[in-house]
Amino acid sequence: MSLSRRATYESWDLRCPSTPTHSYFYHLNPIGVGTPYVESLTGYIARLAREHCVRPRALISREVAPRIRKPYYASDRRSLNAFDTAINGLGTTASNFVMTFERLTDCAHLSGTTMLNWKNVTNYRSLIRGSKAWCPWCYRNWSATGKPIHDPLLWSLEAVKICRRHRQWLRLQCLRCSRRIHHLVSRPTPGYCSWCGQFLGARDKTARPSQKIIPKTEWKWQLWTVRNVEEILAATSRLTSPIPVGHLAQSLELHIDKVSHGRATKFAERISVDRSTLNQWLNGSSPNLRNLLWICYQLKVPALQFLSLANTGQRIRTLAKDAK
Numbered sequence: 001m002s003l004s005r006r007a008t009y010e011s012w013d014l015r016c017p018s019t020p021t022h023s024y025f026y027h028l029n030p031i032g033v034g035t036p037y038v039e040s041l042t043g044y045i046a047r048l049a050r051e052h053c054v055r056p057r058a059l060i061s062r063e064v065a066p067r068i069r070k071p072y073y074a075s076d077r078r079s080l081n082a083f084d085t086a087i088n089g090l091g092t093t094a095s096n097f098v099m100t101f102e103r104l105t106d107c108a109h110l111s112g113t114t115m116l117n118w119k120n121v122t123n124y125r126s127l128i129r130g131s132k133a134w135c136p137w138c139y140r141n142w143s144a145t146g147k148p149i150h151d152p153l154l155w156s157l158e159a160v161k162i163c164r165r166h167r168q169w170l171r172l173q174c175l176r177c178s179r180r181i182h183h184l185v186s187r188p189t190p191g192y193c194s195w196c197g198q199f200l201g202a203r204d205k206t207a208r209p210s211q212k213i214i215p216k217t218e219w220k221w222q223l224w225t226v227r228n229v230e231e232i233l234a235a236t237s238r239l240t241s242p243i244p245v246g247h248l249a250q251s252l253e254l255h256i257d258k259v260s261h262g263r264a265t266k267f268a269e270r271i272s273v274d275r276s277t278l279n280q281w282l283n284g285s286s287p288n289l290r291n292l293l294w295i296c297y298q299l300k301v302p303a304l305q306f307l308s309l310a311n312t313g314q315r316i317r318t319l320a321k322d323a324k
């Protein structure tokens with residue numbers, strides 16, 4: 001071949017392509033972030049353990065406990081039930097678990113599977129119930145439509161007693177064995193009783209949820225409570241940092257001015273709390289979730305609006321709009 005007829009071939013880039021780093025555990029995203037049915041962290045841990053074919057106890061004692069230097073969680077003598085309610089809460093346990101699992105799974109937004117984003121506006125008292133609660137109709141619908149059965153954070157809150165979709169009280173005991181089910185168990189199967197293996201969803205396809213006789217005022221309060229918690233969960237599950245410190249006190253001050261023309265004693269009467277309790281909240285302590293919701297209910301102000309002031313308030317409202 002003469003020099004003038006040489007072919008020109010494509011050029012090859014022989015540099016090694018950069019490969020993304022992989023996470024230590026599977027990159028399993030929590031279910032329902034940005035919706036009222038965002039998964040709880042205990043539910044997420046159970047699902048992650050299942051994906052890795054290990055028990056949650058092994059995952060926590062061998063992987064989490066050494067990383068957060070808490071041998072307490074590694075002890076076989078400790079029941080998971082000794083700290084499983086705290087995992088979904090707003091204290092140090094929740095914070096340690098969120099940080100560790102975010103690092104190990106490379107997933108963001110795990111704080112939204114706990115109450116950590118609420119820690120500056122409410123406290124731990126009567127926050128997370130001691131065992132699971134569930135709506136059998138939600139379980140059945142998810143199962144029938146092929147959606148993943150999961151444990152929403154919403155149902156783990158003590159203040160939430162009904163399913164708004166199905167107008168039913170949440171169930172607290174297995175219908176077959178009558179036992180309560182812990183948030184984290186050694187052999188979890190979402191939607192099934194950890195004691196007797198019974199499916200916890202409603203079984204009869206044709207039956208409809210029964211309407212229990214509930215006093216109208218109680219029902220109205222329950223519906224309001226769940227709707228408002230749903231709205232805030234949908235919004236805060238996407239936040240990367242908690243609702244700021246001082247937000248609650250600012251909102252209270254704003255409403256004292258607006259509702260009672262600056263007279264705190266009159267305002268305390270309006271929201272049915274004593275003056276000293278109101279003072280504590282104005283000075284930085286937080287009411288429990290039930291009381292926080294009760295204040296908003298008395299003021300006829302949606303809880304999301306009550307917690308949404310200037311600056312971050314707009315952000316929370318925008319997130320809530322996006323979640324709808």
Ligand SMILES: [Zn+2]
Binds near residue numbers: 135164
């Ligand atoms: Zn339901």
Ligand SMILES: [Zn+2]
Binds near residue numbers: 177193
């Ligand atoms: Zn059972």
